[in-house]
Amino acid sequence: MTARSTNTGEGSGAQDPHRDIPEATVARLPVYLRALTSLAERNIASCSSEELATAAGVNSAKLRKDLSYLGSYGTRGVGYDVDYLSYQIAREIGVTHDWPVIIVGIGNLGQALANFSGFSSRGFRTVALLDAAAPMQGRKVAGLEVRPFADLAEIVAAEQVSIGVISVPATAAQDVADAMVAAGISSILNFAPAVLNVPPGVDVRKVDLSIELQILAYHESRKAAEADEGVDNGSEEGITA
Amino acid sequence: MTARSTNTGEGSGAQDPHRDIPEATVARLPVYLRALTSLAERNIASCSSEELATAAGVNSAKLRKDLSYLGSYGTRGVGYDVDYLSYQIAREIGVTHDWPVIIVGIGNLGQALANFSGFSSRGFRTVALLDAAAPMQGRKVAGLEVRPFADLAEIVAAEQVSIGVISVPATAAQDVADAMVAAGISSILNFAPAVLNVPPGVDVRKVDLSIELQILAYHESRKAAEADEGVDNGSEEGITA
DNA sequence: GCGAGTTTGTTCTCGTGGTCACAAACTCCG
DNA sequence: CGGAGTTTGTGACCACGAGAACAAACTCGC
Numbered sequence: 001m002t003a004r005s006t007n008t009g010e011g012s013g014a015q016d017p018h019r020d021i022p023e024a025t026v027a028r029l030p031v032y033l034r035a036l037t038s039l040a041e042r043n044i045a046s047c048s049s050e051e052l053a054t055a056a057g058v059n060s061a062k063l064r065k066d067l068s069y070l071g072s073y074g075t076r077g078v079g080y081d082v083d084y085l086s087y088q089i090a091r092e093i094g095v096t097h098d099w100p101v102i103i104v105g106i107g108n109l110g111q112a113l114a115n116f117s118g119f120s121s122r123g124f125r126t127v128a129l130l131d132a133a134a135p136m137q138g139r140k141v142a143g144l145e146v147r148p149f150a151d152l153a154e155i156v157a158a159e160q161v162s163i164g165v166i167s168v169p170a171t172a173a174q175d176v177a178d179a180m181v182a183a184g185i186s187s188i189l190n191f192a193p194a195v196l197n198v199p200p201g202v203d204v205r206k207v208d209l210s211i212e213l214q215i216l217a218y219h220e221s222r223k224a225a226e227a228d229e230g231v232d233n234g235s236e237e238g239i240t241a
Numbered sequence: 242m243t244a245r246s247t248n249t250g251e252g253s254g255a256q257d258p259h260r261d262i263p264e265a266t267v268a269r270l271p272v273y274l275r276a277l278t279s280l281a282e283r284n285i286a287s288c289s290s291e292e293l294a295t296a297a298g299v300n301s302a303k304l305r306k307d308l309s310y311l312g313s314y315g316t317r318g319v320g321y322d323v324d325y326l327s328y329q330i331a332r333e334i335g336v337t338h339d340w341p342v343i344i345v346g347i348g349n350l351g352q353a354l355a356n357f358s359g360f361s362s363r364g365f366r367t368v369a370l371l372d373a374a375a376p377m378q379g380r381k382v383a384g385l386e387v388r389p390f391a392d393l394a395e396i397v398a399a400e401q402v403s404i405g406v407i408s409v410p411a412t413a414a415q416d417v418a419d420a421m422v423a424a425g426i427s428s429i430l431n432f433a434p435a436v437l438n439v440p441p442g443v444d445v446r447k448v449d450l451s452i453e454l455q456i457l458a459y460h461e462s463r464k465a466a467e468a469d470e471g472v473d474n475g476s477e478e479g480i481t482a
Numbered sequence: 483g484c485g486a487g488t489t490t491g492t493t494c495t496c497g498t499g500g501t502c503a504c505a506a507a508c509t510c511c512g
Numbered sequence: 513c514g515g516a517g518t519t520t521g522t523g524a525c526c527a528c529g530a531g532a533a534c535a536a537a538c539t540c541g542c
Binding site for chain 3: 263264265266300302303306318319
């Protein structure tokens with residue numbers, strides 16, 4: 001998924017549990033965190049792995065294994081303390097403090113992202129909106145003034161930004177990414193339908209709407225094909241050559 | 242990733258190549274298709290696996306293996322014909338004809354999705370926009386009139402819709418999904434930060450912006466921790482106990 | 483204080499996916 | 513027509529992840 005090519009030396013052994021969390025587990029930790037937050041809002045103080053797993057939509061064994069990578073934060077025979085586990089996961093992910101984020105490309109999608117409450121509510125603070133097109137500049141979106149793209153480096157340096165969001169057309173995406181990397185950003189969330197080329201040490205995650213739809217279309221085609229076959233030759237079960 | 246729980250009988254052997262394409266490959270086919278389209282626009286008629294692989298941002302061996310699942314559409318010593326391969330991939334995914342799509346929840350994100358050109362350009366046709374809130378209804382977004390959520394079943398039946406997009410707040414997502422399934426939709430693209438519960442045979446793909454950011458934050462934290470360690474105890478390489 | 487019941491943490495096994503390396507097959511040139 | 517060069521397709525191997533099953537550890541009732 002991510003293009004992590006950081007050459008980790010890793011000479012000594014990994015004795016402490018805060019190392020080497022599998023990528024698949026990292027991708028699920030935010031889901032657990034959200035489920036825990038939801039439980040906390042309903043004033044539920046403690047929960048079992050089974051309850052949390054169903055709330056997160058995963059297998060309970062997988063959940064326990066995932067949590068075991070960050071340490072033993074549960075109590076056998078009892079379950080997990082919601083607040084305590086929430087904090088531990090948040091600490092592991094690194095969202096106990098806020099991360100400054102900039103968004104480049106304030107079109108339809110960029111505006112939607114700027115207004116998205118899920119960003120600010122979960123450890124992220126949008127510090128600047130940038131757009132290269134003059135008509136957008138100076139306008140206020142989600143309480144922030146849209147600034148010219150040329151201000152990128154200055155803002156990144158001033159606000160210590162390390163995460164950038166790209167929501168520009170595909171043709172401009174690589175240029176924006178290059179500028180971000182040059183400015184010192186080391187994590188990019190890319191919504192543009194383009195393959196980004198970044199140096200080692202920079203993480204890129206891609207969110208591609210049309211790809212997701214095409215994956216659904218593939219499965220949908222197969223379902224249709226299977227249904228057709230079912231009509232064609234009746235039952236396809238029990239045929240053992 | 243996807244929650245496919247369709248019980249495929251699959252009694253007979255898989256002799257034809259149009260079966261059993263790995264999920265990881267399916268997820269990459271749209272990327273290849275886009276890269277091929279980009280090549281075709283530059284009037285490039287033929288390409289090698291190496292060229293296509295770099296355009297798609299993957300390993301060339303992986304690309305060849307992926308393509309081999311759909312058949313032998315290349316020529317050894319020569320490469321792949323761009324148009325021919327494009328068609329074969331599009332046919333395999335099932336985007337040679339258009340898929341009707343409905344979008345439920347016309348907030349900021351829903352409007353952005355409705356205006357997103359990548360949908361219509363690649364085998365998808367937005368046939369209706371729905372919203373439960375009265376103030377939105379009747380308004381025109383991206384050339385389509387926003388209709389009341391209650392019309393869902395009627396539209397789905399009339400237009401033979403099998404793919405639905407959910408861009409409503411998390412609290413309403415499950416209700417919308419239930420209504421979609423009841424109306425006959427069997428593939429859902431969910432942008433709401435919620436876990437959806439759907440019956441077997443229904444595919445759900447989730448796009449979650451805040452989760453993506455949290456994954457980036459995790460790696461970012463690790464980078465910072467590694468850098469700190471590097472400062473703390475100097476070099477950590479070459480320590481062989 | 484102790485046994486029954488419950489729930490976590492971990493080990494083992496299996497399937498999936500990624501990478502390497504090489505044989506097969508095609509083109510080009512002499 | 514044949515050999516050198518090139519590129520695909522695939523078999524083998526390794527690593528990662530998912531799931532089941534079980535031991536360890538905690539609570540509760542008597």
